[in-house]
Amino acid sequence: MRWEGNRESSNVEDYRDSSGGGGGGGFGIGTGAIGIGTIVVALIGGAVLGVNPLTLLSMLSGGGQQAQVQHQGPAHPPPANDQQAKFVSTVLADTEDVWTELFRQGGATYHPPKLVLYRGAIRTGCGAGQAAMGPFYCPADQKVYIDLSFYDTLKNRLGAPGDFAQAYVIAHEVGHHVQNELGITGKVDRARQRQTEAQANAMSVRVELQADCLAGVWGHHAQRERNILEQGDIEEAMNAAKQIGDDALQRNAGRAVVPESFTHGTSAQRQHWFDTGFKTGSVKACDTFGAAHP
Known part of the structure; x- marks a missing residue:
């Protein structure tokens, strides 16, 4: 991926020298945070333990208790010589450029999210976030959160190396922000209140x-x-989508695939929809809610 020398976003908050160092507990799942990696641990653990991943997430969060997070100092820009931070800042800037223009074409104004770098655990508008849950987006404070050690997990444990695979992670979380900007997140949250778990x-x-x-x-x-x-x-992005499909995570954990427990989609579905967006460049083509079989 050609990214070096491109514009870096100023919407990056670095808490890595002040956030908690992996305190006990987990992410408060009832708070509405959504993301590419928030259920990786739960899917793997759920497959091994034979329990529903959503139940396991509640267990991981101590039955709704927030993680023990140390006092957080003020945020600051990442160091100029930090290559990983430069990379995610550059990818974020690119998403800002794309979505600002697409919203402008649609007669609307795009309000970009903040990207928060942290280590271990951190307080968010959606409760306590923990690195083990992977990157996530919090609609309440309109911020994307990532512990950059997730990229090691993506490469070494999930088998998805490459800088564009890493960029896909950021773009996916920004995609959740776009959903929030378009009012989709609120509609989904209201609909979920009337639905069964399945x-x-x-x-x-x-x-x-x-x-x-x-x-x-x-x-x-x-x-x-x-x-x-x-x-x-x-190919890197498509491989990442494949490796983090619900069926792949369950299968790789040595358990039977349980479609009723899926919350992110199969490998084939994730690849199909990324490919749809990439080939068309059209937000209208991303109507997963209108598709009979997404």
Whole structure:
């Protein structure tokens, strides 16, 4: 991926020298945070233990108790010589450029999210976040949270190396912010209150697949405007989508695949919707809610 030398976003808050160091507990799942990696641990653990991943998430969060997070000092910009921080700042800036223009074309104004870097655990508008849950977006404070050690997990444990795979992670979380900007997040949250657990899971799948598609839309326009892609980049993103499909995570944990427990979609679904967004560059093409079989 060609990213070095491109604009870096100023919407990055670095708490890595002041956030908690992995205190006990887990992420408060009832608070509405959504993301590419928030259920990786629960899916793997749930497959091994034979329990529903949503139940396990509640157990991991201590039955709704927040993680023990140390006092957080003020945020500051990341160090100028931090390559990983420069990378995510550059990817974030690229998403800002793409979505600002697409919203402008639609007669609307895009309000970009903040990207928060932290280590271990951190307080968020959605409760206590923990690194073990992976990157996530919090609609309450409109921020994307990532402990950059997740990229080691993505490469070494989930088998998805490459800088464009890492960019896909950021673009997916920004996709959740776009959903929030468009009013989709609120509608989904209200609908979930009237649904059974199985129906809520199915709704979550459509939310996540749409974020995958929106990540593809970003990739389409970033490539068209700035020629960011190198040989093998799309394959990296498609492989990442494959490795974090609900069925792949359950299968790799040595358990039977349980479709009723899916909350992010199968590998094939995640690849299909990212590819749809990338090939069309159209937000309208990302209507996972209108699709009979997403």
